[in-house]
Amino acid sequence: MMPDTRLVRRLRRSGILVGLGLLVAAATLFWPHPTSFLVFLGLGGLLVGAGVLLYLFAIAAGPADAAPGPASTDG
Amino acid sequence: MPFLDEALVAVVLAAVALIALIVLRPSLTAARGGRILAFLALLVLPVLAMAMGLSVHVEQSKSTEFCLSCHVMEPYGKSLQVDDAAWLPAQHFQNNRIPRDRACFTCHTDYTMFGDVNAKLRGLRHLYVNYIGGVPEKVALYEPYNNRECLHCHAGARSFEESELHRDMRAELGANETSCLECHDMTHGVSELKEQTLWTPAKEARP
Numbered sequence: 001m002m003p004d005t006r007l008v009r010r011l012r013r014s015g016i017l018v019g020l021g022l023l024v025a026a027a028t029l030f031w032p033h034p035t036s037f038l039v040f041l042g043l044g045g046l047l048v049g050a051g052v053l054l055y056l057f058a059i060a061a062g063p064a065d066a067a068p069g070p071a072s073t074d075g
Numbered sequence: 076m077p078f079l080d081e082a083l084v085a086v087v088l089a090a091v092a093l094i095a096l097i098v099l100r101p102s103l104t105a106a107r108g109g110r111i112l113a114f115l116a117l118l119v120l121p122v123l124a125m126a127m128g129l130s131v132h133v134e135q136s137k138s139t140e141f142c143l144s145c146h147v148m149e150p151y152g153k154s155l156q157v158d159d160a161a162w163l164p165a166q167h168f169q170n171n172r173i174p175r176d177r178a179c180f181t182c183h184t185d186y187t188m189f190g191d192v193n194a195k196l197r198g199l200r201h202l203y204v205n206y207i208g209g210v211p212e213k214v215a216l217y218e219p220y221n222n223r224e225c226l227h228c229h230a231g232a233r234s235f236e237e238s239e240l241h242r243d244m245r246a247e248l249g250a251n252e253t254s255c256l257e258c259h260d261m262t263h264g265v266s267e268l269k270e271q272t273l274w275t276p277a278k279e280a281r282p
Contacts, residue, residue, distance in 0.1 A: 008101040011113060015098040018121045019091055025128045026087045029080075032135040033144045034202050040132055048121045055117040 010058035014051045021047025083127040090120035136198055142179040145201075147210050150265040151179075158274040161261045169274055172228070186227040222248050225255045 025044030028036040093116030096103065103109035135141055143152035155168040155178060164182070167173045173181040184194040197217070204210055226249065229235040236242070240258075247253040256262065 008104075011101055011104060011117070012098050014117050015094040018117055019094045019098070022087050022090055022094075022121060022124055025125060026084075029083070029128060029131055029135075032138055032141045034136075034141070034198075034205065037132050037136065038202065038206075040128060044128070045125060048125055052118055052121060055113070 006061075007058055010054055014055040014058060017047050017051030017054060019051075021045070021049075021051060080131060083124060083131060086120055086124045086127060090116055090124055093120065133195060136195065137177050137180040139176055139178045139180075145205055147205070147214060148179075150268055151214075151263050153268055153273065154263040154265060156273040156275075157264075157268070157271045159261075159271060162264065162271075163256075163259050163262050165274070169276075182224060184224075185221070186223055219254065220256055222251045222253075222255050 021044045024047060025040050028040040028044060093112060097109075097113050097116050104113050139152070142148055151164075154162060155164050157165040160166050164178070167182070168175060168178050180194065184190050187193075230249075236245075241248065244253055248255065
């Protein structure tokens with residue numbers, strides 16, 4: 001078991017953002033319409049972009065910033 | 076592009092599965108292998124999936140169905156079905172002179188090095204106009220139709236090259252000094268569609 005550090009929390013949030021973004025982006029591919037392209041870029045792209053940036057921030061700040069957060073369990 | 080579609084589904088599924096693993100068991104990232112997994116799941120695969128998704132969307136945006144999904148384009152789609160050979164788009168569409176599933180794009184892209192990119196940039200502008208800017212009362216081309224787009228297919232074709240009229244003005248047509256549309260002037264004619272009978276294709280018989 002790993003302590004619920006900021007790094008872990010950030011990785012989880014990043015994963016949720018990227019996962020949601022990918023699901024939104026995948027859903028738009030079944031609808032050939034200009035609106036679906038907007039949703040792909042505007043929502044899917046935004047979520048994936050935010051998730052990826054959060055991941056990069058997490059690994060850049062991770063080791064020095066790995067103070068324990070509020071008590072909780074992971075997994 | 077069926078291959079790209081299948082590859083995209085595989086990449087998205089792999090990314091989502093790995094992300095679920097990282098989210099549910101973050102302790103994996105304590106080991107080096109887990110960190111590589113996280114790198115793949117949270118950076119490499121999502122970026123790859125979005126790039127492939129963008130490519131699929133760009134391909135989809137070339138389809139006739141995509142263009143005609145905007146309300147303002149409906150009459151232009153109807154003009155492809157006019158039962159009159161004088162109607163230039165209808166004649167091309169109904170006789171398979173252009174691919175039916177890419178009818179709009181085939182004639183309205185620029186056949187230049189960055190023609191497809193320019194066409195897609197114009198498409199973005201259309202999105203803006205459709206949702207935010209307001210659709211103009213009269214839909215018109217940005218610039219006069221260039222013969223280059225016609226000659227992309229017709230140049231070298233026997234029916235074109237051996238026609239006496241074409242032969243007499245071949246140089247002018249090639250230099251875009253005389254527009255093809257000066258003679259072939261019945262294009263979409265959306266204001267006259269009401270008086271026209273429409274062609275209904277029989278069920279497609281393919282060998």
